[in-house]
Amino acid sequence: MADNTEDKKPGKSSTKAAQKPAQNAGLGLEGLGDLSSLLASPAAPEGGSGAPLELELALIDEDPNQPRKQFDENSLAEMAETIRERGVKTPISVRPNPKVEGRYLINHGARRYRASLLAEKVTIPGFIDPDYTEADQVIENLQRDALTAREIADYIGRELANGKKKGEIAKAIGKSPAFVTQHAALLDLPEPIAKAFQSGRCKDVTLIYDLVGLHKKHSEGVARWLADADQEITRGSVRLFKEFLESGLSGEAEEESGDDEGNGGASDDAGAGEEKEPKEEDPLKLKKAIVQVSHNKRPARLILNKRPSRDGVAWIKYEDSGEETEADLGKVQLLALLEG
Incomplete structure (x- = not known):
């Protein structure tokens, strides 16, 4: 040699x-x-x-x-x-x-x-x-230790402070603009989300970015959700939580309405209460049913508003990936019936 x-x-x-x-x-x-x-x-x-x-x-x-x-x-x-x-x-x-x-x-x-x-x-x-x-x-x-998400965010923050645009930073490090935007969001996190991230409870930058977006519209709801230490923060749970908040059933709207009535009846319907009794809700009736199931050992839920192609099957949506598919009802295990 x-x-x-x-x-x-x-x-x-x-x-x-x-x-x-x-x-x-x-x-x-x-x-x-x-x-x-x-x-x-x-x-x-x-x-x-x-x-x-x-x-x-x-x-x-x-x-x-x-x-x-x-x-x-x-x-x-x-x-x-x-x-x-x-x-x-x-x-x-x-x-x-x-x-x-x-x-x-x-x-x-x-x-x-x-x-x-x-x-x-x-x-x-x-x-x-x-x-x-x-x-x-x-x-x-x-x-070999990879940079943490926070270290990447700090670098992006310095570049932004130097007048660089996100697109320029993305091109310089060979990543997508979405990658830069998501990491830049770590620089100024709302307190409940910052605690979840810094404690290691959620390390997924994409999920943190999604929670920041939800916090802008539903700050109290997100704070209450994250305050539950037993609540897992996964793609499936965040997706369901987002749908829950956007359905209007989170309780935030009701709380705001109650505050208006307590402050002298400032709402538009304040005067109509004397003429029209509020309709009593049936405690046994679900406002929005969520049927949780298991298929191929994966958590999912039935899609109730999508017509199946034939008898004996139904559309389901996997919680871990969001994928929708038709499944044989004989192979679907019913887990729970919840109110959305």
């Missing part, structure tokens, strides 16, 4: 490319974890000091024994877009391929390598580190 180092030629076709210092530094995102490169200085070179080399992608192979096996295609596409715009900011690390002279195996940076190929790049900045083992790869993956 050839003794390839940073000072020796890696191969005939790569003499210039492998020893050419990198000139373009850009933003390469390794998932959310690589957002840390926006907040700190680039990592120090492995296996020596100085500028990284520009390594030919055609001479680089992925390590077949690397511990990381799964790569999200959408995340790779986002990273490829940032690499097209600004290049790779954090160099990868490689070592000489012991089986093929003049080629390299990736120590770390497989995602940046794959995204660079998607971006149709020819070279990638990197360092040659022969002293790298499989144990080092495992340690790196175990010790």
Whole structure:
């Protein structure tokens, strides 16, 4: 095996490319974890000091024994877009391929390598580190800490304070405008939602953003709902809670009406109460029935206003995903009948 180092030629076709210092530094995102490169200085070179080399992608192979096996295609596409715009900011690390002279195996940076190929790049900045083992790869993956949602929000807040627009920030970090908007909402959360987020009770940024929207219209209802420590905050529960609030049955409207009558009858119907007795409600009658069921061991509810295609089936809506489908009633288990 050839003794390839940073000072020796890696191969005939790569003499210039492998020893050419990198000139373009850009933003390469390794998932959310690589957002840390926006907040700190680039990592120090492995296996020596100085500028990284520009390594030919055609001479680089992925390590077949690397511990990381799964790569999200959408995340790779986002990273490829940032690499097209600004290049790779954090160099990868490689070592000489012991089986093929003049080629390299990736120590770390497989995602940046794959995204660079998607971006149709020819070279990638990197360092040659022969002293790298499989144990080092495992340690790196175990010790890599992604930025928290709050840390991402703080970065977005600083960029907004510097006059950047959300669309510009989204493009710079290779994320959607919705991603930036949702994280920006974490900068000024209403108190009950802030407690739920900071305590770790709800870590889903999308759900927090949805709750902020509900709080703007139903602040008291959201505060009461979150005050129940036993209330789970999931996509299904928030969806049902939203429908409950929007149905007008949450009690907020009734409380406001009662306040008006107590303050001298300021409501439009204040004078009509003497002529028309309020209709007594039937305590056994449900205003809005919600039939909770289980199908294929998944929580769901019957959709009562959607006509089934044939007898023996009914439309149901899964609580965990919102998906609607027709189900055989013989395979649907009735769990509860609630008032919406």
